[in-house]
Amino acid sequence: MTPGNYIRKRREAAGLTVDELALRLETIPAVSAMTRAQWLTMMETDVAPISISAINAIVSFISLDETVLDALALIRAGVALSSPQICIECGCSEHDPCCDEDGKPTCWWISEELCSCCVPLAGQAIAQ
Numbered sequence: 260m261t262p263g264n265y266i267r268k269r270r271e272a273a274g275l276t277v278d279e280l281a282l283r284l285e286t287i288p289a290v291s292a293m294t295r296a297q298w299l300t301m302m303e304t305d306v307a308p309i310s311i312s313a314i315n316a317i318v319s320f321i322s323l324d325e326t327v328l329d330a331l332a333l334i335r336a337g338v339a340l341s342s343p344q345i346c347i348e349c350g351c352s353e354h355d356p357c358c359d360e361d362g363k364p365t366c367w368w369i370s371e372e373l374c375s376c377c378v379p380l381a382g383q384a385i386a387q
């Protein structure tokens with residue numbers, strides 16, 4: 260998984276489209292929401308670099324694990340690190356699990372790269 264891909268998964272898990280997230284973000288200098296949406300898309304496709312200020316802006320609206328993001332960025336840069344465990348569907352990770360309305364973690368690992376929230380039938384089968 261690339262850093263951009265990870266951000267896209269977490270945005271989708273937060274239920275936001277690129278446009279919706281772009282509308283919520285404030286940038287300095289101020290640019291139009293359309294420009295922000297283009298910039299988000301470039302980040303999510305790993306075309307534009309992911310800056311710390313971008314992450315700081317985004318984490319107010321979507322939940323991200325910055326440790327995971329750092330590791331993915333290092334791996335992409337060619338550093339020999341083992342990949343952090345990330346759900347391939349929703350992008351949740353150990354320090355950033357899927358949560359219920361009270362913020363309690365609700366998911367666990369079904370397999371190496373799938374969490375229980377992304378396998379509803381498996382989750383139910385175990386819960387019952």
Ligand SMILES: [Zn+2]
Nearest residue numbers: 346349374377
């Ligand atoms: Zn998941």
Ligand SMILES: [Zn+2]
Nearest residue numbers: 351357366374
């Ligand atoms: Zn999860």
